[in-house]
Each structure stands twice: as C-alpha cells, then as structure tokens.
Amino acid sequence: MNKLIDIKLLKKALTISSIFLFIYVNNVVSQNIQATAKLDATTIKIGDQVKLHLTVQRPSNIVFSWATPPDSLNGIEIVESSKVDTIGNKDSVVMTEVQTLTITSFDTGYYPIPPFVFHYKKDKDTNDYTIETQTLLLTVNGIQIDLAKDIKGIKPPLDAPFTFTEFWQSNKNYVFGGLGLIILIAGILIYFLRRKKVVPIFVEKIVKRPAHEIALESLQAVEKEKLWQNGFVKQYYSSLSDIIRTYIENRYNVIAMELTTDEILFHFNRGQINTEAKDKLTHLLKLADLVKFAKVQPLPNEHDLCLTDAYSFVEITRSNEEDIKPIEEPTPEN
C-alpha cells in the first residue's frame, strides 16, 4: 500500500517538474530575443526630421523575419528607411539587427508610434512566434508666431549652386557620346586625307569650239542639203533661223532660242553689232518668220540672199580667235 502511494507521488512530482522545466526553457529563449524602438528626440518642430532606431537582439539559430515599415504611421511620414544592418554572424550566439527610419510630420500634435511586430520560428519548432517593440510617443510642436511683429515678405528660394558632380551625373552619357562621335569623324577624315589621290596621267583637252565655227559648219550643211531646191522652203528657212539664233545664243549669251524676232532685234539696239549686221539679221529673221508663219513663198534669189545674209552676219560678228581659250577638263576617274 505504501509502495503504491509512493509511485503516485513520484508521477505527480515528475509531471510538475516537467511543466516547470518547459516553462523555464521557454522563458530562457524568449528572454534572449529583444526588440526595441528608440527615438533620437521625442519632441520635434513641425516638418523637422527625427531618427527612429529599431534594434532586435536574437539568437542566431532562429528563423527571423524583419518587420517591413509602412509608408506612414498614423500621421507620421517615413522619409527614408536604412538597410537592416546585422552585427554578428551565424556562428555568434547572439545577433543584433538594426534599422534606422527617418520620420517627420507636417501637422502639430501627439503621435503614438505603434509597435513594430517581428515574426520568428525557433529551431526544431514549427510554431510562429512574435515579438514587438514598445509604443513610443512623438510630440510635434508648431512654431511660435509673434503677432506683435510686422508681417515680413516671402523669402526668395534658396540658392542651390549647380555643381560639377550634378552636371556629370546628368550629362555623362552625352559627353561620352560626343567624344565617340568626334573620334569617329576624326577617324573618317584621317582615312580620307591619307588616301592617295589618283592623279590622271592623261588629261583630255576639251576645246570649246567657237560659236562662228559651229554656225558656219551648220550653214554649209544646210547649203549642201539643197532644201529649197527640193521644195522644202519652210524647213530651209526654219534651219537658217535656228542656226543664227543658236549662234547668237553661243556668241552673246542671250537666250535667243526662247526669244521672238522682235525681242532679238531689240536686244541688239544697244549697239553690240554694226548697222550692216543688224540689217542682214533683220532681213533674215523677218523673212524667215513670214515663210514659217504666213505661208510666204519668196523668190529663188531671195533664198540665196538669205543664206548669204546668214554667212555675212556670222562673219561680221564673229569673235577674234585670241578671245577663245581652250578649256581643259580632267578625264573622269573610273
């Protein structure tokens, strides 16, 4: 009987001690994780910035996830979030992780900063545990305005000098691009300048033939064709008129082919040719117009007279040989 009582007492004692042991071990792990939040200053002026330091101390062997800070916290704006900085490594027993948030507020009042909640899992334990920082209070004060003083004008914008660094950061791509382009153009120029010029060995001399030479040749050709003798009177006078007008065009740089008889004669009113030449030209062109446009059939002796007038006009008005200079033109490169 006493033995049975002892066994029962022993079981109770074991159960109670197991419970105490579990509580003890759990407390030991929890006590090793600490999450703190700390403000550099708990009171700021409106618009001022203050740093909020989040620090977590934890054993290195647990699975821990850092709390992602939101964009704003109950009227407080998070201006900047630093990276999470870790002190210690996996081999260390205890690790410390730190993040600094820069916060501000643009309204006066008291702002409680809610606790930041961190999640973690213990080694060989699938349960999810949490730990959180304490709640902080940020006081945002306004600026005291002395109503007794005069109202002052608005201050001009602050002068922010433009530094070379800023210029470089915004324009470095263009600078490199420009330099590259200059180098490319310089390269192409050097390539072409260094290329040897092909100098033609034989230069073909193109001699511009004198206007009178062409005209006289054409008149001889018309004479040989015996146009009026074969009944082509209109063609004969058209040819004579065209030869003389082409001659005037080449000799005097007048667009004679695009001018009427009166306009050509008017052009020679300024005394470029003598009266004899002008009379012969007038007779020739006027008679040619009558044949061409008015079906006039001149007598055979008038046909010959017109040809003679054409020859005489060219001979009288021909330029001197020394006025004509041959024009040299290089042979085109292959």
Added chain:
Amino acid sequence: MTDIQELNERIQRESSFVDLLQMEMSKVIIGQKYMTERLIIGLLSNGHILLEGIPGLAKTLAIKSLSSAIHAKFSRIQFTPDLLPADLVGTMIYNQRKEEFTVRKGPLFSNLILADEINRAPAKVQSALLEAMQERQVTIGDETFSLPEPFLVLATQNPIEQEGTYPLPEAQVDRFMLKVVIGYPNQEDERMIMRQNIANTYPTINPVVRPEAILKARGVVREVYMDEKIEKYIIDIVFATRFPKEYKLNKLTQLISFGGSPRATINLALAAKAYAFVKRRGYVIPEDVRAICHDVLRHRIGLTYEAEAENITSEEIINEILNAIEVP
C-alpha cells in the same frame, strides 16, 4: 494672190473700225492703251473680260466709253451683297388684267454688260451671271431666252478691300477669257488727266461701230492663219503650266497647284488671232502669243501655299515659262 495676202486685205478693210474705236475711247480714257487694246481683243474674240485694278484707274469709265462707241445696248450692274439672281436675269410678273404671268427681262439682256465689283455679290448671283456668260442664254420660269449678239461681259474687281467680298471660285474665273490687270498711268498721262478734270470738259463719245461690224470682224478673226508651229508653241506653254518638270522647269513644280485648262489653250489661240487682227495681220506670229499670254493665263494658274508664302505671283511663273519654251 495667196490666201494670206487676200486675208490681209480683208483685214485691212474689216479692221478699220478698230482705229475709230480706239480714237473715240482715247477722247475720254487717257493712257491705258494696254487696257483699251485688251477690251477690243475681248470684243473681237467673243471673250468676256475681268478687269482688276485699284479704285480710280478708270476701269468703269473705259467700259462705259467702249459701250458708248458702239451702237449697242449697255447695262451696268453694281454688284452688292444683297443682289439676287432675279435682279440680273429677270423674273415672272403676274398681270392682273390679263390674269397671266409675263416675263420681265433683267439687265443681262444687253450687248455689253458692266458687272461692277463682281466680287461683292454672293456666290449664287455670280453663278447666275457666269452661267449666262457660258451658255449665252437665260431661263426665266420655263422659257429659255437667247441673249443678244454681241454679248460681252466686262467685270471689274478690286484686289484690295477683301473684307465683305466673295472671291470668284477658280472654275468661274476660268470663264473669263482675259484677266487684265491695270496699273497706274505714267506722269505725262496723269498730268493730262488732271488738266482735263479740272477744266471740267468731258468730250462726248460718238457711236462709231455697229454690232454687225463686230460680228463680221469676229468671223475674220477666226480665219486668221495660225501655223502648226504656233499651235505647238501655244500647247507647249499651256502644258508647261501643268507639267513644268517636262519642260525642265523643276523649280515651278512646288509653286503650281494646277495649270491651265483646255479652255486656256482655246482662249490663248483665239486671243492671239484677235491680237494679230488688231495689228492688221492675217497670220499669227510668236509675238502675238507672247503679247496676250499673261492676260489669258494669269487667272488660270493655281498657286501653292509655298508660292504664296514666298510672294511669287502667277506673272513670274508665266515669265519663267516663256523664257524656257523655245520659240518656233
């Protein structure tokens, strides 16, 4: 005697009234020989004329003088924004005694019509006039009436004062055979004008020509000989306004939006014949074509925005063309 010589003699006979007309007109119109000559060309070639010039250049007086020198019925219509087509062509009026509608013919039933400031009337009135010009007949109610012969419309328009005007559309301007631009008189003519006006002595113009003589002369004008070479020259000029590139006038391609119509070719040929008639010739020479070319083509060449932006006129384009086309 060749047919041309015979024609020359006929022209000498039939064209005697041209000098008389010019003399009568010169009693009142001092200078402006160019305008007077163009009016006679229009009269001889049965083509309507649009006179353009700033106010005070005797446009209206010239037309009135021409009509006074001809034994013909003359009407002057002052175009205003409130004018109606019926004011021109006439209308049907109800006769209470006869209990029927009777036709009341409008001022268009005359030999010579002076349409003063044509661009001041709205489009429907302009259309009524231009249709009558083209068809030479008018329909009132359900009856069609032929217009009297000779029937010549001489319209004036003012290039300045564009406010409150209705510019004539290109299609309607094309109905005018000639567009004559009138310039200022020279100093000597201006002095004569001044003296005549201050003296307040206005000579009377006597009718010297009968309409029958004009109709007869028109027949002779159509007989004036035009050689194939001249025909080709005319066609080349008109085609150069349409396809400048084909005539090595590449720079004009950007300046011309549309060129002369076949009506331009017809009118240029007719006007050149009339010009030869006025010069007492029975055949056309290139000078005749060139002399009348600007008046026939200036309102038939459409300018692009580029041309307008660079202040290039149709006159300059015609000059370029004439300097590029080979004269036969």
